[in-house]
Amino acid sequence: MSTIIVQDLKGDILKGYISNPDGTVMGFMPSNSISDKTDSQTSKSTVCFTFEIWQTKSSDGGTTWSSPELISTHTECYSTLTRNSMAISDGGSGGGGYEDYLNGGGNSGSSPQNYNYSLKPSEMVTLNEAKNSLASDCAAGMVISNVWGSLNFRMNSTLTTNGSFDAASNTILFRNTNNITFKTLLEELFHAYQHTYYPSGIRTFSKGKSGWTNIEFEAKVFYDIYMSRNGFNSWLGTWGFPNEDIKKKYRDWIKKLVDYGPTAELMGQYNNWLNLFNTHHPHYKGYLNDKLNATGALLDALSGCN
Amino acid sequence: MLNLSMGNGVVAPLEFENQNFVSTTFNSYDMSLEEASYLMMYKDKGGAIQGEIVYLLPEGKNPVMESCQKSGF
Numbered sequence: 001m002s003t004i005i006v007q008d009l010k011g012d013i014l015k016g017y018i019s020n021p022d023g024t025v026m027g028f029m030p031s032n033s034i035s036d037k038t039d040s041q042t043s044k045s046t047v048c049f050t051f052e053i054w055q056t057k058s059s060d061g062g063t064t065w066s067s068p069e070l071i072s073t074h075t076e077c078y079s080t081l082t083r084n085s086m087a088i089s090d091g092g093s094g095g096g097g098y099e100d101y102l103n104g105g106g107n108s109g110s111s112p113q114n115y116n117y118s119l120k121p122s123e124m125v126t127l128n129e130a131k132n133s134l135a136s137d138c139a140a141g142m143v144i145s146n147v148w149g150s151l152n153f154r155m156n157s158t159l160t161t162n163g164s165f166d167a168a169s170n171t172i173l174f175r176n177t178n179n180i181t182f183k184t185l186l187e188e189l190f191h192a193y194q195h196t197y198y199p200s201g202i203r204t205f206s207k208g209k210s211g212w213t214n215i216e217f218e219a220k221v222f223y224d225i226y227m228s229r230n231g232f233n234s235w236l237g238t239w240g241f242p243n244e245d246i247k248k249k250y251r252d253w254i255k256k257l258v259d260y261g262p263t264a265e266l267m268g269q270y271n272n273w274l275n276l277f278n279t280h281h282p283h284y285k286g287y288l289n290d291k292l293n294a295t296g297a298l299l300d301a302l303s304g305c306n
Numbered sequence: 307m308l309n310l311s312m313g314n315g316v317v318a319p320l321e322f323e324n325q326n327f328v329s330t331t332f333n334s335y336d337m338s339l340e341e342a343s344y345l346m347m348y349k350d351k352g353g354a355i356q357g358e359i360v361y362l363l364p365e366g367k368n369p370v371m372e373s374c375q376k377s378g379f
């Protein structure tokens with residue numbers, strides 16, 4: 001599924017589309033453009049979304065980068081016409097309306113802005129599908145078998161991220177239904193695993209504290225190893241790296257970890273990549289704890305998997 | 307030259323001086339603006355040249371590009 005946004009050269013958003021996995025496309029229109037089309041058979045629903053562009057700058061040729069700065073934001077509202085609970089779309093096959101798209105289906109009428117609840121049965125189905133897709137991987141399966149039974153799962157609209165692991169309550173939170181994906185789940189599961197593996201847990205290394213960078217990088221490496229091993233071209237550890245050459249070298253390092261396992265030689269390079277991550281990552285840099293050797297959970301999860 | 311429904315046109319990649327990334331309500335992952343966007347210019351039925359910037363934002367279950375997945379931890 002993809003979102004397609006079209007802007008004019010002044011930066012105003014002209015139109016948007018959702019491309020569905022089955023090849024159909026749902027368009028959405030500026031909310032004031034169909035106000036005269038409603039009748040007793042139809043109703044108009046409005047949904048707003050925010051489109052942001054963030055920027056980081058380097059003043060030294062790409063060695064160091066500034067923290068991300070929000071340089072552009074648009075909040076656009078669009079409408080769909082609904083008739084007999086079916087969305088009117090340009091080529092789409094219908095469904096629960098655009099608000100249902102936002103909520104993953106089945107939630108018409110609920111506000112997508114404010115919620116905090118344990119996952120609904122339909123969301124638990126999605127969650128279990130994501131879990132099952134991960135469980136066939138040796139390392140991810142080992143993580144799941146160790147943490148799954150003790151975890152709680154909640155939806156919380158106030159998150160500023162796709163997912164979050166709350167160590168205090170042993171809860172994985174998702175921002176919305178669309179964030180219940182194997183990608184988000186994998187990283188948060190690994191944070192849960194880190195919390196069980198390290199003797200003092202990971203609360204002392206939470207956001208903004210010394211060691212946060214170490215904990216996050218370990219999770220990124222675990223994620224990247226999973227994605228590489230399972231044929232996905234998806235990388236988290238390289239974000240912010242200043243050029244393609246360095247990114248390629250990181251990807252090659254991950255692929256060797258997949259092929260040969262975490263050998264002493266390969267793990268000997270870990271801190272070099274951690275330091276680069278700490279220098280360049282727009283979100284997680286700056287909280288490196290030199291004394292924290294946070295590779296134990298990674299090595300434990302990978303043990304026996306090569 | 308592309309034969310688009312609204313007229314003949316061309317598309318071109320965009321390059322930005324700084325690192326920009328884009329995030330939307332619908333898109334789970336921040337991603338590079340250069341990777342997510344392109345410029346499309348075409349001549350409309352009236353002969354006027356039009357320009358549009360198109361953002362293509364893949365989502366969630368079929369990861370195909372470098373992502374900046376933020377964890378709330």
